[in-house]
Amino acid sequence: MKEITDYREKQVLVLGLAKSGFEVAKLLLTLGAKVIVNDGSPLEGNPDAEALAAQGVQVVSGSHPPELLDGTDLIVKNPGIPYRIDILQAAQKRAIPIITEVELAYQINEGRTIAITGTNGKTTVTSLIGDMFKHSAKKGYMSGNIGYVASKVAQTVDAADYMITELSSFQLMGIQEYHPHIAVITNIYSAHLDYHGTQDEYVKAKMNIFSNQTAEDYLVYNLDQRSLLADYEVSSRLIFFSTTDKTDGSYILDDKVFFRDEFIIDTADIVLPGKHNMENVLASVAVGKLAGLDNDAIRKTLTTFSGISHRLEFVTEDRGIKYYNDSKATNTLAASFALDAFQQPTHWICGGLDRGNGFEDLDAHISAVTRMYVVGETAEKLTAFAAEHGIPCTLCLDVKDAVNQTAAYTKSGDVVLLSPACASWDQYQTFEVRGDAFIQQVGVLCRQNV
Structure with a gap:
C-alpha cells in the first residue's frame, strides 16, 4: 500500500455505511483522517x-x-446514494469534493489497474480476467462492483501486481485522479435513467473510465x-x-479467436454458453494479452470457465423441467440474451424496480415464452406487455410465489427462467438476494415433488 499523507488531520465524511463505507472508514483512520460516518438508516445494534x-x-x-458539513474537507459517498439528496447538493454549493471509495483505492494502490465497465457483461469480463491471472505466473486481484471492496483489496496489491476492478456508472461519477492502465467498456445501452436522469449523463459517467488515461495506456472497446x-x-x-470484423485487437475469423493475427483458441473449445458471451470472451482475451499473460493461461480459463452466479446459472433439473437463475439481468438487454438462449417452452419470471422504462425492447425475444410470472413494481407494465403479445400471465407476490405458481403450468421439457429485466431494490436488497430466493424455493419445490 502506498504511503500517502493527503488525509492526515483532514475531516472526512463517509456517507453511507454498508460494506464499502465500513472499509473506507477504517482505511481513512489508518491514513490519519478524522472520520465521521453518516447513514440515513438507523444503525443501533449494527456491529460495523x-x-x-x-x-x-x-x-x-x-x-x-x-x-455534518461544517469543517468537512472531503465526502466519500456510497455509489448508490444519488447526488440529488439535500446534503450532497449543499456540499456541492460549498465546493466540498465528493468521491467514491474506488478513487481512494486507486490512490493507495501500488500496482497497475485494470478497470472494467459497461451496461452488460462487466462482471463476466472481470471474472474471466481474474481467472486468467489465476492460471498465470502474475498476480491479479479482483475488486469493485463484483463484490470485493476496492479500498480493502488495494491494501494488499504489490507493485508487480494488477488490480482488476469492476466499476459501475455510479462509482465512475466519483473519480478525480483514477487512472487505469487498461480500461474496458463492454457496451453501453440505456440503463439507470432513474439515477442519471438522461442517457447522455449515463454515457458520460461510463466514459469517465478513460478520462485520465495517457498514450501509455489502453482502452479496450466494442467496435460495434x-x-x-x-x-x-x-x-x-x-x-x-x-x-464480426477483423480489427486491430481481438476478433473471430473462421470460428477461431485471434488477437492481432495471433491464433488464441477455437470457438468450439470455449465452454462459456451464449452468443452474447463471445464479446465478453474477446474483451477478456484482449486484456489478457495486453497484460502479458501467456496463451496457456488464457486458454485454460476459456476451456474451463462456465459462468458466474446469477448470470444464466443452471440451478437444477426436476421431472424434466430445467431451472435457470438469471437474477443479474437487471435490464431488458440482459434479459433478451437469456430469453434468446432457449428454444424450449419457457416460463419467464420477471419484474422488479420500476425505472420508468418500457419493455418493447423484448418484443423480438419472447417467441419461446409460454407464460409470464410477474412481480414487483413493474408487474402492471409487464401484465400489459403479456396481454399485448397474447402470452398468459400470472401476477405473483414475489419470486418465491412465482416459483410456486410455475408448478401448475410446467411439464417435462420446459424451462423456468428467472430473468427479471429489472433491478431488485423494490423487494430485495440485491440481485444476489433475489437469485438466492429463487434457488432456495426451487429446492423446496423439487423436494415437494419427491
Missing part, C-alpha cells in the same frame, strides 16, 4: 457501526444533518459502438474487439 465507534469514529444515523466515442477525446491506445 459499533466497531467504528469503538475506534473513535463519530457515527450519525437516521438522517443527514446539514451541520465506436460511434459513441465521437464526442470524447481518447488519449489512450484504442484496442477493439469484434465478433
Whole structure:
C-alpha cells in the first residue's frame, strides 16, 4: 500500500455505511483522517457501526444533518446514494469534493489497474480476467462492483501486481485522479435513467473510465459502438474487439479467436454458453494479452470457465423441467440474451424496480415464452406487455410465489427462467438476494415433488 499523507488531520465524511463505507472508514483512520460516518438508516445494534465507534469514529444515523458539513474537507459517498439528496447538493454549493471509495483505492494502490465497465457483461469480463491471472505466473486481484471492496483489496496489491476492478456508472461519477492502465467498456445501452436522469449523463459517467488515461495506456472497446466515442477525446491506445470484423485487437475469423493475427483458441473449445458471451470472451482475451499473460493461461480459463452466479446459472433439473437463475439481468438487454438462449417452452419470471422504462425492447425475444410470472413494481407494465403479445400471465407476490405458481403450468421439457429485466431494490436488497430466493424455493419445490 502506498504511503500517502493527503488525509492526515483532514475531516472526512463517509456517507453511507454498508460494506464499502465500513472499509473506507477504517482505511481513512489508518491514513490519519478524522472520520465521521453518516447513514440515513438507523444503525443501533449494527456491529460495523459499533466497531467504528469503538475506534473513535463519530457515527450519525437516521438522517443527514446539514451541520455534518461544517469543517468537512472531503465526502466519500456510497455509489448508490444519488447526488440529488439535500446534503450532497449543499456540499456541492460549498465546493466540498465528493468521491467514491474506488478513487481512494486507486490512490493507495501500488500496482497497475485494470478497470472494467459497461451496461452488460462487466462482471463476466472481470471474472474471466481474474481467472486468467489465476492460471498465470502474475498476480491479479479482483475488486469493485463484483463484490470485493476496492479500498480493502488495494491494501494488499504489490507493485508487480494488477488490480482488476469492476466499476459501475455510479462509482465512475466519483473519480478525480483514477487512472487505469487498461480500461474496458463492454457496451453501453440505456440503463439507470432513474439515477442519471438522461442517457447522455449515463454515457458520460461510463466514459469517465478513460478520462485520465495517457498514450501509455489502453482502452479496450466494442467496435460495434465506436460511434459513441465521437464526442470524447481518447488519449489512450484504442484496442477493439469484434465478433464480426477483423480489427486491430481481438476478433473471430473462421470460428477461431485471434488477437492481432495471433491464433488464441477455437470457438468450439470455449465452454462459456451464449452468443452474447463471445464479446465478453474477446474483451477478456484482449486484456489478457495486453497484460502479458501467456496463451496457456488464457486458454485454460476459456476451456474451463462456465459462468458466474446469477448470470444464466443452471440451478437444477426436476421431472424434466430445467431451472435457470438469471437474477443479474437487471435490464431488458440482459434479459433478451437469456430469453434468446432457449428454444424450449419457457416460463419467464420477471419484474422488479420500476425505472420508468418500457419493455418493447423484448418484443423480438419472447417467441419461446409460454407464460409470464410477474412481480414487483413493474408487474402492471409487464401484465400489459403479456396481454399485448397474447402470452398468459400470472401476477405473483414475489419470486418465491412465482416459483410456486410455475408448478401448475410446467411439464417435462420446459424451462423456468428467472430473468427479471429489472433491478431488485423494490423487494430485495440485491440481485444476489433475489437469485438466492429463487434457488432456495426451487429446492423446496423439487423436494415437494419427491
